């Protein structure tokens with residue numbers, strides 16, 4: 284692993300610890316949250332882990348940190364907020380734990396590449412192509428992930444599910460389709476904490492595979508309706524509810540701009556370029572993801588019924604990233620480099 288990982292878990296409350304990799308402008312460095320039982324026991328404390336890391340190595344690193352906490356908590360339950368690999372490839376390193384996700388998450392898992400397939404794609408990617416260079420840049424650091432096939436949930440639900448983790452109340456709330464077909468958020472009502480999964484990103488432009496943006500916005504409203512003090516996004520630092528509100532408003536503005544473009548008959552690549560040029564949050568990373576948001580929204584507006592090709596969507600975004608970096612390196616030339624390689 285050629286990137287820094289957190290060397291400690293951050294205590295959000297005495298029984299909630301967050302693993303927050305510094306993942307600004309990266310793909311794959313997702314947050315995990317450990318909820319430990321509040322009830323005292325003679326033996327090790329019972330714990331629930333929200334999401335597992337992308338690679339086996341990262342997961343073992345997290346497990347070492349958990350084992351070092353007072354009471355050496357044992358993870359008996361894993362919750363996957365959704366089915367993207369950066370939140371679930373580590374599932375298999377918790378043998379015997381119950382793994383919970385929504386029933387609808389199964390729909391997304393059909394489209395999610397298995398670790399061995401993704402590792403093969405990255406290894407075989409041609410860095411001379413726009414998509415290949417982007418894949419190498421963002422995913423080669425994870426090597427072969429240390430796992431070949433995913434470990435799927437052992438228990439699913441729809442709607443809401445209340446759990447008792449050694450005396451700590453945990454409520455799972457289905458909010459998908461939003462980021463994917465089967466998202467859930469984790470509400471810890473006694474502590475005022477919500478784990479938002481990838482419904483919310485902090486200071487990176489979001490990517491949403493299922494959408495449409497109206498649904499993602501509704502999921503943000505559900506988070507805020509929990510009245511949290513702290514929101515842990517899927518990636519980036521913990522947030523205040525006010526920051527989630529700014530993010531939710533941004534999604535609505537973006538939705539309006541995309542719908543306007545669609546109604547005016549603007550071709551998708553043209554609209555995506557315009558959105559990126561008018562980026563209202565230039566400090567946020569991965570601006571090119573706005574192209575994916577536009578492509579997914581266009582699919583919804585066009586009534587697309589087939590399953591979205593996630594790799595093609597990344598390829599579409601990669602064209603804009605190549606253009607941006609070329610403009611940064613040659614500010615005088617106004618010639619965009621790279622080309623759009625795939626449509627949504």
Ligand SMILES: [Zn+2]
Nearest residue numbers: 313369481517
């Ligand atoms: Zn993620």
